[in-house]
Amino acid sequence: MAALSTIALIAAAGGLASSVYSGQQQAKAQKKALGRQEQAQKEAQTQAQRQQRLSEERMRAANMAEPDTAAIMRAESEARRKGVGGTMLTGPQGVKQGEYNVGGSTLLGE
Secondary structure (H helix, E strand, O other): OOOHHHHHHHHHHHHHHHHHHHHHHHHHHHHHHHHHHHHHHHHHHHHHHHHHHHHHHHHHHHHHHHHOHHHEEEEEEEEHHHHOOOOOOOOOOOOOOOOOOOOOOOOOOO
C-alpha cells in the first residue's frame, strides 16, 4: 500500500509541477501580448497625430490660397461708380482724350 501512496504522491507532484509550468508559460505569453498591444496602440496614436497635423497644414494652405473675391468685386464696383478709372501708370485721373493723338483720325496702316 505504501508503494501505491508513493506513486500517487509522485503523480500528484508531477501534475502540480506541470500545472505550475503551464501557468508560468501562460503568464509570459500574456505579458508578450500586452506588450505588443501597447506598442500597436502607441503606433496608432502616433499615426493619428501625424494625420491630424497633415490635415491642419492642408487646411491652412487651402485657406491662404483662396482670394477674397467679394472684396475684389466691391472695390471694382466702387471704382466704376467714381468715374474714369486709372492704372498705376496713369493715376486716378486717367488719360486725357486727344493728348496722345499723333495723326488724324485714320485707321492704322492706311
